[in-house]
Amino acid sequence: MPVAVRIANAAPAASVTARGETTPVGTPNADAADDPAIWRNAADPAQSLIVGTDKKAGLYVYGLDGKTRDFLDAGRVNNVDLKEGVTIDGTAGILVAASDRNDIARAKVALFRLDPATAKLTALGKVDGGSGEAYGICLGRDEAGLSAFIVLKDGTVNQVLVDASGATPSGRIVRTMKLGTQSEGCAVDDRTHILYVAEEDVGLWRFDARATGPTSPTKIAAADGRHLVMDAEGVAIAPIGEKDGYVVVSSQGDNAYVLYRLSDDSYVGRFRIVAGVIGGAEETDGIELMLGDFGPGYPGGIFIAQDGHNAAAAQNFKLVAWDDIVKALGLQ
Incomplete structure (x- = not known):
């Protein structure tokens, strides 16, 4: 079983164990599983x-x-995100967006409808994501509408305004932002309209996520080998109250996850998913996090991490209760 990498200067990390895991993906013996997204069933949370x-x-x-x-x-398709309450071909539904790199010279945003009753996906079409290889993706809403932020492998971030209300979805690039080197993970806080992006060997950045906002980035944290160990990969948000909460980043270089406070960008702590009844998680790419009731196994919320080393099986995703992370890190 893989052992968590210990980096000499890395800060200590609390330990949590997974309460669940997904069936391995169908591609064996390869770096295949990558990024999760969560839909919460408000009427029956355990059926999310x-x-x-x-x-x-x-x-x-x-x-x-x-x-x-x-x-x-x-x-x-590399990364994925979703939003509910989106008008899709005339009716409200759950829109799933994935970063499509079937053509590495021209990025696409692949769009799908998720049927919550049948758990089936239906392809809706693709919209242009700009010149370059698609890598990360995240969705955000502002007064201009629904945007897909597609992160290209070279650090370019294109904001694509998406309209799925007609029979065929459409999209147009309304802004372009840029980081210096390879980037992937991203997440949007719709309360504050801030976009968080991980530049793998450099650190965590934030941008104004509004379609009319400035395009210059602000660095939140460096991949300094202490709190955040490169590669910095997946990004997820735990919103609390009107403006507070946490942004979580996969510190892939030492198999850990790092929390920063949303209100002031301050470092909060680190944790690892270690082996228990279910195996741990190592070399995590994509992560996702959603607070709220997800049934008896995850009453306070759920954190999902891609597992790059799933023992002898193909890669999968590990499910951790947010309550366990709160307890391990002593969060308020």
Whole structure:
């Protein structure tokens, strides 16, 4: 079993264990599973769904029991995000967006509808994401509408205003932002309209996420080998109250996850997912986090991490209760 990498100067990390895991992706012996997204079933939280990428093959839908509910052959889709309450072909629904790199010279935003009753995905079409290889993606809303922020492999971030209300979705690039080197993970805080992006060997940045906002980045944290160990990969947000909460980053270089406070960008702490009844998680790419009731197994929220070393099986995703992270780090 892989052992967590110990970096000499890295700060201590608390330990948590997973309460669940997904069925491994279908691509064996490869770096395949990558990024999860969460849909919370407000009427029956235990029936919530997870969408995850096999970046060699397509998109999976899982239940909270980890069992596969659907698979859609979408080719090389790398990261994924979703929003509910989006008008899709005239009716409100759950829109799933994935960074499509089937053509590495021209990024696309691949769009899908998720049916919560059947857990099935339906492909809606693709919109242009700009010149370059698609890598990360996250969704955000502001007064201009729904935006897909597509992070290209070279650190370019294109904001694509997406309209799925008609029979065929459309999109247009309304802004371009830039980081200096390879970047991937991102997340948007719709309360404050801040976009968080991880530049893998440099650190965590934030941008104004509004379509009319400035495009210059502000560095939150450096990949200094102490709190954040490169590669900095997945990014997720735990919003608390009107403006506070945490942004979480995968510190892939030492198999840890780092929390920073949203209100002032301050460092909060680190944790690892270690082996228990279920195996731990190592070399994590994508992560996702959502607070709220997800049933008896995850009453305060759920954190999901891609596991780059799932013992002898293909890669999968590990499910951790937010309450366990709160307890391990002594969060208020």
